[in-house]
Amino acid sequence: MQMTLYSLLIILGCGLVTWLPRVIPFILVRKIRIPVVVLRFLSYVPLCILTALFVQNLLVVREGQLPAINTAYLYATVPTVFAAVITKNLMWIVIVGVVSMSLIRYFLV
Template identity: 35%
Template sequence: MEVRLDVFLIILGAAIVTFIPRVVPLMVLSRFELPEWGMRWLNYVPISVIAALIGQEILMHDGKISSFTNNVELLAAIPTFFIAIKTRSLLATVIAGVIFFMGLRWFI
């Protein structure tokens, strides 16, 4: 297998561009102690990002808001949400979501 210089430089550039935004803030922020309100605020970032990603995937198809009557993803997400609240287990939630989605896709 041949390694071309241009492909290698593209991969190296992509690695650097991915590495810098992740490591530089970590290095800078590790030298400071964030205030209590900042730490509380940062605790909400992961759940907000996940909610935005899941919400977009469930409610939109082809750039338009999908109808609620034919939306298998939304129908599977509703019981999955309640299982997530009840069990607070990521594994149980993912397994339940996959089972509900597969079951609904099979029947609908």
């Protein structure tokens, strides 16, 4: 497959458009002082994102029916919640969740 200048410019442009919104907030935050209330609010963002992803995968939605529960995700929830209560560390919660889900998929599904 031959790479044209147009294709290369499109790829570089898409990379730039993807990169800029991820870098600009870091540049702006270094210049200004953020109030404590905003920092406290932003500390909940990772937990909210993980919860949204979890619930989206836990409930299986079918048109015209009530949501069903994905049992594999429900089984992986038990050790993950246990790790969350014990460690209160987001990294350990994610690690336990990924490992338990991989074990369930390997042995049960």
